[in-house]
Amino acid sequence: MSSPPLTETRLLDSAKPSAHASPSSAAPLPHSIVGSDAEITHIAEEEEDSEKHEYQNGLSAPLHPVRTGTSLRRVPTKQRRGYGLLTLVPEVENPRAYGYASKWLLTVIVALAAVAGPMGSSILYPALQDMSIDLNTSLTTANITVSTFMLGMAIFPIWWSSLSEVLGRRLMYLCSFSLFVLFGALSASSTSIGMMIALRFLSGGASASVQTVGTGTISDIWPPEERGRAMGVFYMGPLLGPMVAPLLGGAIAEAKGWRWTLWLLTMYGGVVLLLIFFVLPETSRKKLAPATSHESTSRDRVKAATKRYLVDPVKVLFLIQHRVIFCVVFFAALTFGAVYVLNISLTMVFEAAPYKFNQVEVGLMYMPMSTGYMFTSFLAGGWSDHIMKTAQRRAKRVDANGVPIYYPEDRFGINLWIAAVLYPLSMMAYGWVLDYHRPWWASVIPLFFFGVGTMIVFGVATASLTEFVPRRSSAGVAVNNFIRNIFSFAGSMISKPAIDAGGTGKVFTILGAICLVVCIGSLAVLKVHGARWRESLDLAEEYSRRKPVAAVEELENDSSGREIDGGKEKE
Numbered sequence: 156m157s158s159p160p161l162t163e164t165r166l167l168d169s170a171k172p173s174a175h176a177s178p179s180s181a182a183p184l185p186h187s188i189v190g191s192d193a194e195i196t197h198i199a200e201e202e203e204d205s206e207k208h209e210y211q212n213g214l215s216a217p218l219h220p221v222r223t224g225t226s227l228r229r230v231p232t233k234q235r236r237g238y239g240l241l242t243l244v245p246e247v248e249n250p251r252a253y254g255y256a257s258k259w260l261l262t263v264i265v266a267l268a269a270v271a272g273p274m275g276s277s278i279l280y281p282a283l284q285d286m287s288i289d290l291n292t293s294l295t296t297a298n299i300t301v302s303t304f305m306l307g308m309a310i311f312p313i314w315w316s317s318l319s320e321v322l323g324r325r326l327m328y329l330c331s332f333s334l335f336v337l338f339g340a341l342s343a344s345s346t347s348i349g350m351m352i353a354l355r356f357l358s359g360g361a362s363a364s365v366q367t368v369g370t371g372t373i374s375d376i377w378p379p380e381e382r383g384r385a386m387g388v389f390y391m392g393p394l395l396g397p398m399v400a401p402l403l404g405g406a407i408a409e410a411k412g413w414r415w416t417l418w419l420l421t422m423y424g425g426v427v428l429l430l431i432f433f434v435l436p437e438t439s440r441k442k443l444a445p446a447t448s449h450e451s452t453s454r455d456r457v458k459a460a461t462k463r464y465l466v467d468p469v470k471v472l473f474l475i476q477h478r479v480i481f482c483v484v485f486f487a488a489l490t491f492g493a494v495y496v497l498n499i500s501l502t503m504v505f506e507a508a509p510y511k512f513n514q515v516e517v518g519l520m521y522m523p524m525s526t527g528y529m530f531t532s533f534l535a536g537g538w539s540d541h542i543m544k545t546a547q548r549r550a551k552r553v554d555a556n557g558v559p560i561y562y563p564e565d566r567f568g569i570n571l572w573i574a575a576v577l578y579p580l581s582m583m584a585y586g587w588v589l590d591y592h593r594p595w596w597a598s599v600i601p602l603f604f605f606g607v608g609t610m611i612v613f614g615v616a617t618a619s620l621t622e623f624v625p626r627r628s629s630a631g632v633a634v635n636n637f638i639r640n641i642f643s644f645a646g647s648m649i650s651k652p653a654i655d656a657g658g659t660g661k662v663f664t665i666l667g668a669i670c671l672v673v674c675i676g677s678l679a680v681l682k683v684h685g686a687r688w689r690e691s692l693d694l695a696e697e698y699s700r701r702k703p704v705a706a707v708e709e710l711e712n713d714s715s716g717r718e719i720d721g722g723k724e725k726e
Contacts (some may be wrong), residue, residue: 227252236437237325246436250376258376262385264435265369266392268328268427271335272362273396275420276304277521280502281405281514282413289413292348295651298499300348300355302647305495307359308366309640315364316371316633317468324368324375325437331364332428339421343414362424363640366393367633374621375438379561380540386618387536391529394610397498398525405518471630472637477695479564479681479688480623484635486575486677487616490609492642493582493670497524497605499650500659504589512595523599527606535570535611539618542568563622564685566615567678574615575674578608579667586663612674623692 230246239246244257253261279286279301287297319327338358345351369389377385404416474480501520505512512520546565553559584601620631653662681688 227254236323237329238432239325239436241433242436243434244436246438250438251378253376258385259388261376261435261438262373262388264430265365265372266389268332268365268431269369269389269392270396270399271332271420271424271427272308272359272366273393274400274423275339275358275362275396276301276308277397277498278400278404278416278420279413280401280498280521281517282408282416283502284506285408285413286351290345290348290351296348298647298651300351301499302644303352303356304359305640305644305647307356307361308363309637309644311360312363312367312633312636313471314465314468316367316630317471318464319364319368319371319439320627320630321463323437324372324439325431325435327364327368328431328435329428331361332424332431335361335424336421336428339417339424343417343421363636366636370617370621370632372435372438374625375440379622380544380559382621383539383543383566383614383618384536386621387532387534387539387614390610390614390617391532394525394528394532394606394613397494397521398528401501401521402515402518405514405516409514471627471633474624474631474634475638477688477692479685479692480620480631480634482677482681482685483616483619483623484638486674487612487635488639488642489670489673490578490612491639492646493578493666494609494646495643496646496650496653496666497582497585497663499647500589500654500663503651503654504659505595509592510595520595520598520602523602524606527603527608528610531607531610532614535614536618538570539566539615542566542570561622562686562689563619564681564689566619567681567685570611571615571678572675574608574611575678576608576671578605578612579671579674581605581608582663582670583667586659586661586667590658590660623689 228248230248232240235242235246244253244261247253283294283297283301286300287294290297315327315331335358338354338361342351342354342358345354370386373382373385373389403419407415407419475484498521502517504510505517505520543561543565544559546568547559547561552562581601581604585598585605588597588601616635617632620635624631650662
């Protein structure tokens with residue numbers, strides 16, 4: 156082999172970058188190199204020779220992006236994964252080599268799939284009163300069907316994400332949406348509130364695969380310097396749910412009854428399933444299966460499979476121990492929880508006096524916030540990419556070949572500072588408008604800007620989390636999804652009792668103040684410590700790829716004094 160592939164030796168040789176590396180300085184860890192738009196020819200020449208080595212070492216994607224339209228080598232039909240023999244877009248060996256038309260087609264399909272979860276959680280909002288009457292239960296208990304749906308969305312992605320890295324993303328989409336259609340049909344046929352709660356939990360879990368696996372697909376096909384815009388389009392999908400679902404749910408519940416809201420959701424899942432089956436190819440890089448001994452017993456194989464598919468996925472949650480991941484996940488999760496507190500309040504307030512809106516009118520009140528989501532999704536992704544490139548140019552960070560070096564924390568610019576102030580203040584204004592029973596239209600402006608601010612937070616957080624852990628691009632998002640849906644579960648559970656007790660003004664002032672302090676505090680901490688914490692995460696990820704004994708020995712012998720999350724090495 157003329158030049159060594161991206162081996163562990165090369166990774167460790169470049170493990171000590173400065174924050175402003177120059178061409179003459181040592182190159183940083185590839186974990187830190189979020190992307191470049193050059194070095195194409197060299198990588199294409201190395202790729203075939205290094206492919207086997209990379210697979211054996213567990214790389215799920217090339218460390219350097221490949222220019223769109225180059226190295227487009229199709230996978231033979233019989234070797235395509237995930238039953239992808241009939242897909243209109245063929246599976247290729249390097250998914251970043253797809254043309255822009257194919258990339259945007261795949262991005263839009265994944266975004267449409269991402270509508271299912273948020274749509275499923277919010278389509279029942281206007282129909283909760285009717286459902287509680289039909290199933291002979293209280294409105295508070297009926298709200299639990301929303302909460303358990305979010306709880307399912309929090310728990311199940313841990314396994315969807317990890318299994319997608321082993322079995323492929325396409326197979327996870329097909330399995331999860333098949334289950335989503337099944338559980339949706341059963342939910343629509345529920346005969347008791349207990350049955351409804353259980354099936355809504357399972358439906359939420361089935362719908363949630365795309366929340367994490369989808370970001371992995373986006374990372375597979377888009378290089379980092381273009382990923383912000385693609386993430387904006389992808390996130391437009393999940394945010395279309397809260398925009399369209401309450402309006403559709405209100406209209407359908409009023410015309411046909413609450414059960415038809417769930418039948419509509421089931422039919423939507425079926426359409427997405429067909430799109431995935433006939434269009435979306437596998438995009439993750441192939442990995443060689445681990446070597447197994449011929450002498451291993453069936454019991455050993457069962458134990459190994461149980462550990463790999465059921466136990467190991469839970470370990471992804473340990474990423475939260477890294478401080479840079481914790482900060483990003485925490486302020487994004489708090490923001491997501493605030494969204495669901497506000498969503499519940501809209502139905503509560505506008506169905507009651509003095510507004511007394513019908514179900515369709517209640518659904519329309521979700522439009523200002525969702526319009527803010529839509530407006531921002533078109534602009535915020537490109538803005539995030541621009542901020543990232545500007546930070547790189549100002550720091551003059553390039554490697555020895557003159558290739559730009561991008562860091563995930565480069566995305567944390569003026570965009571997040573604006574969002575961190577905008578959405579909490581908008582939430583406070585919304586609370587007092589309703590507390591003083593002002594006209595309904597007075598709430599439109601704060602709701603719109605609340606949507607703008609929260610969308611900026613979600614887009615930047617998701618893009619950066621795929622870049623902090625590039626070899627496991629869906630893992631960081633899985634952690635984020637777990638924590639944020641726990642927050643949304645809690646928010647949807649406490650919102651009605653809290654508003655009943657304290658009123659919208661006090662509740663949203665307190666919540667807005669908490670969000671303001673946490674978001675600004677997190678950004679300030681990341682501004683000061685983000686680069687150092689990211690380098691610590693890089694080293695921790697690299698050591699975790701080695702055998703435990705070797706990792707311990709190197710940690711003990713390393714005299715660099717570099718801090719690793721959880722403690723500082725002694726010199």
